[in-house]
Amino acid sequence: MADRCSSRWTLLRRIIVPLLAIVMIASWFGCTAQKRYVVLSFFFDGVPDPSKPAPGSRGTIGVNGQVVLASHVHKPYADGNCQACHTGGTDSVFRASSGLSIESDVCLKCHQKVLTQYPVMHGPVTSVECLRCHTPHESNSAHLLSSASPRVCVQCHTPELLSTKPPEHMVKTADCLSCHSGHGGLKHKLLLDRTTTRPATQPAPSSKIAMANPQREKP
Amino acid sequence: MRNPSCIPTGSRLLVAAACVLLASRLAMAQSDETPVYGARQRPPVVDFERITGDFSLTVRASKEEQTPKTGDKTKTNELIFEEALTLRTNGYVVTPRFAVINLSGRFGLNQDYLDQTDRTESTNSTIYEWDTSATFLQDSSKPLTLYSSQSRSLVDRSFGSTLEDTTTTYGALWQLRSPTLPTELRVYRETQTQSALNSSEPDFNIERNAFDWHTEYKISERQHADWNYHLESTDQNSSSGVSETSTSQSASLTHSYVFADKLGSSLDSGVSWSHVTGLFPIETERWSERLRLRHTRKFETNYEYSIDRQDYNTNSQIRQRGVVGFRHQLYESLTTIGRTGWQQIDLSDDSQTTNWFDTLDFNYNKKIPYGLMLDTLSLSYDRQNNTARQATTQVQNQPLIFTSYAPVIIQQRNIVPSSVVIRDATGQLYLPGDGYTVIAVPNGVQIQPEPGGPLPLNEPLFLFYDIGPAPANIITSRGLSISIRYEIQRGWLKGVSPYARYGMIDQDVEGGMDQVKPNSSRSYIYGVDYRVRDFRFKAEREIVESDLFPYDTTRYEARYDHRATVSTTISLSAIYSDTHYTEQNTEIQTLLVNGGLAHQISRNLTFNASAAWVNIDDNTSGMTNGWEEELRITWQHRQTEIYGRVRNATLDTDNDTRSFQFLEVGIRREF
Numbered sequence: 001m002a003d004r005c006s007s008r009w010t011l012l013r014r015i016i017v018p019l020l021a022i023v024m025i026a027s028w029f030g031c032t033a034q035k036r037y038v039v040l041s042f043f044f045d046g047v048p049d050p051s052k053p054a055p056g057s058r059g060t061i062g063v064n065g066q067v068v069l070a071s072h073v074h075k076p077y078a079d080g081n082c083q084a085c086h087t088g089g090t091d092s093v094f095r096a097s098s099g100l101s102i103e104s105d106v107c108l109k110c111h112q113k114v115l116t117q118y119p120v121m122h123g124p125v126t127s128v129e130c131l132r133c134h135t136p137h138e139s140n141s142a143h144l145l146s147s148a149s150p151r152v153c154v155q156c157h158t159p160e161l162l163s164t165k166p167p168e169h170m171v172k173t174a175d176c177l178s179c180h181s182g183h184g185g186l187k188h189k190l191l192l193d194r195t196t197t198r199p200a201t202q203p204a205p206s207s208k209i210a211m212a213n214p215q216r217e218k219p
Numbered sequence: 220m221r222n223p224s225c226i227p228t229g230s231r232l233l234v235a236a237a238c239v240l241l242a243s244r245l246a247m248a249q250s251d252e253t254p255v256y257g258a259r260q261r262p263p264v265v266d267f268e269r270i271t272g273d274f275s276l277t278v279r280a281s282k283e284e285q286t287p288k289t290g291d292k293t294k295t296n297e298l299i300f301e302e303a304l305t306l307r308t309n310g311y312v313v314t315p316r317f318a319v320i321n322l323s324g325r326f327g328l329n330q331d332y333l334d335q336t337d338r339t340e341s342t343n344s345t346i347y348e349w350d351t352s353a354t355f356l357q358d359s360s361k362p363l364t365l366y367s368s369q370s371r372s373l374v375d376r377s378f379g380s381t382l383e384d385t386t387t388t389y390g391a392l393w394q395l396r397s398p399t400l401p402t403e404l405r406v407y408r409e410t411q412t413q414s415a416l417n418s419s420e421p422d423f424n425i426e427r428n429a430f431d432w433h434t435e436y437k438i439s440e441r442q443h444a445d446w447n448y449h450l451e452s453t454d455q456n457s458s459s460g461v462s463e464t465s466t467s468q469s470a471s472l473t474h475s476y477v478f479a480d481k482l483g484s485s486l487d488s489g490v491s492w493s494h495v496t497g498l499f500p501i502e503t504e505r506w507s508e509r510l511r512l513r514h515t516r517k518f519e520t521n522y523e524y525s526i527d528r529q530d531y532n533t534n535s536q537i538r539q540r541g542v543v544g545f546r547h548q549l550y551e552s553l554t555t556i557g558r559t560g561w562q563q564i565d566l567s568d569d570s571q572t573t574n575w576f577d578t579l580d581f582n583y584n585k586k587i588p589y590g591l592m593l594d595t596l597s598l599s600y601d602r603q604n605n606t607a608r609q610a611t612t613q614v615q616n617q618p619l620i621f622t623s624y625a626p627v628i629i630q631q632r633n634i635v636p637s638s639v640v641i642r643d644a645t646g647q648l649y650l651p652g653d654g655y656t657v658i659a660v661p662n663g664v665q666i667q668p669e670p671g672g673p674l675p676l677n678e679p680l681f682l683f684y685d686i687g688p689a690p691a692n693i694i695t696s697r698g699l700s701i702s703i704r705y706e707i708q709r710g711w712l713k714g715v716s717p718y719a720r721y722g723m724i725d726q727d728v729e730g731g732m733d734q735v736k737p738n739s740s741r742s743y744i745y746g747v748d749y750r751v752r753d754f755r756f757k758a759e760r761e762i763v764e765s766d767l768f769p770y771d772t773t774r775y776e777a778r779y780d781h782r783a784t785v786s787t788t789i790s791l792s793a794i795y796s797d798t799h800y801t802e803q804n805t806e807i808q809t810l811l812v813n814g815g816l817a818h819q820i821s822r823n824l825t826f827n828a829s830a831a832w833v834n835i836d837d838n839t840s841g842m843t844n845g846w847e848e849e850l851r852i853t854w855q856h857r858q859t860e861i862y863g864r865v866r867n868a869t870l871d872t873d874n875d876t877r878s879f880q881f882l883e884v885g886i887r888r889e890f
Contacts, residue, residue, distance in 0.1 A: 045586050
């Protein structure tokens, strides 16, 4: 067994040492920063691209190599304050060590109020499933939605199971958030008041609803 | 709780309930007085809301049979009728700010007809359960809560009989809501009794008197300290022969300081003390320091030192341990963790164990076509220098969990097989034979859980055992472990993750007088995970080529949890393992299949069905087969609820066949 062991150690040295040497030489003696980036990116994820803005700043590289700014960025991410949400240190450290995304509970550190904000609450909100609908870094949809309505809604609300009474339910591309609120509201089924217009997750104050819908106050 | 000998106690509680009703009525009558205009309205001194509750009638029938392969069959039939009244109310005394009171009680009668192989009897008894609490000065910074409850529930043992569990609690909780020194004091007494439905003798009984004290002190934004103290006296008995009276005390003080740098370096310190009497008496004192320095966002070093002293039976030991380590992150792909450490244990018999250890781990992940590659490489070196040891040492609270009925191997040199016992998280003690068996294997023991026993699956358990004397020896171990995993995240193979792991330990032993043998081993694991929507599957093969205890195992696991419709949920799972111990030429195959269906037929009618099957085929101790089926139906219309439950459990071993049938039907009307 000792002979087998020594032969394996020798094999290990023959494979790993040259591999590490190639990586180090390629990374340290590359001609230009861009070439070094190409070589290192072959072995590692997260190598900073010299043509990309610094970490923490807004934007991703588009297909044509241009920097495309996401329209909505989470403030801690924009500030490079990874520790606001990640416990493993920087974002990269966390992801490399666990390979899992963060839990939604971390959102409550700042957004505790949303759990009980409205009389009628959306289930995933009360059960702290924030990441079902929201993305924590940046998004091109308002309120950092992981994808725009209706795609974000039909993850759970299968269109075939919806009532066919409102004709909008028959339209696959209809925007759910034009009639329903995302977090909660004052009405059954999280319906918005049709006479008011406001962001999907920000229902109007109760006084405004009462004024816009006076018959609601009648017994 | 059915207690034929305590009818006066039940009567007292009935009288108490009547008093509550009367007080509530008086308060309501007071509020019905004719109002005098201009006079200031006096709030009632005692005010309770309207009493609600329910009345229930329940019939339970159970049948238990045990048929030995050789010998006479025993059987027990039981029929129980229960009539119970539940009353609930809540209110306040003086003002809601002074005292808020919640009262709930369940009182009734019980008729029990028992028909056993050698006797027939009938008994009448009373039922009394309650759940009461009173909170004083709830809006103040020092609220006090007094509470008491007694509840009764039915506990199903997997592939075994249904037990009746009665838990009684009395307690008080005092909180200090201070911004700098939040404190909580709790004192309580808890009694838990479990008994078979057809037996008045308790199967298990534990009494616990405890006191908890928790205080936090926020010294500054970057410093805080925690203080915990726990005192508990426990008295437990079981029909399997456990009888233990023990007292435990523990106290700990921890301090945490986060440095004022932007990276969050920290220093954690702690001192603790504990003293336990009973079957496993031990006294422990411990001091630990942990310094974590974050030099950059990608590189940190950590330094740990701890010293503890343990006194158990006639022996004592002092253990010192120091570890220095680092952690480095290269981009998002490579994490390198290194540790080097030293540990020294001095025993009271003048023996000593000195241990040097080094580990270096590389964790590498990289996005590759169609998914993610996750690789690890671990190198380790360990040198243990043991002088001759005459005394027996103890291991306490070693974590253990059973996920199926497959055996678990505890690898430990010189372990004393007869000393192995298990406790659960509540402190309940299980001796060998009480739901599990312990078999000595080379370099350790094998623990095999038994279906139908009291040991729960998938819950934390704790092992206690002794390690016997050993001659002087030096053990040197070199280890290497390589693993690779490919997570396919895109394409038509999405969800498939093949993986493989190779592990190698080379061990040399100097001295030991042939009693301590080297255990060099090679282990190979390869398998695949598959996850698609609600379905998970895992197939794994493990081969361990060990000098002392070689074995190979094949494992399959499948799980399907699906919400078919808004009102229907389906869950299915199967775990199979086949372990072959090469040297002993023994083979154990275990299969555990579970299925469940929850369906709401209509707005008023719901039903749950579940079934399970276990099969253990051990070529040395024989075959075990178990089945279990259960059906629950509930129909609810306004304040009326009708419920029914049927359960059947059968366990067939080479020694005997045990079967248990249970039927429960009841009606409940709320008011």
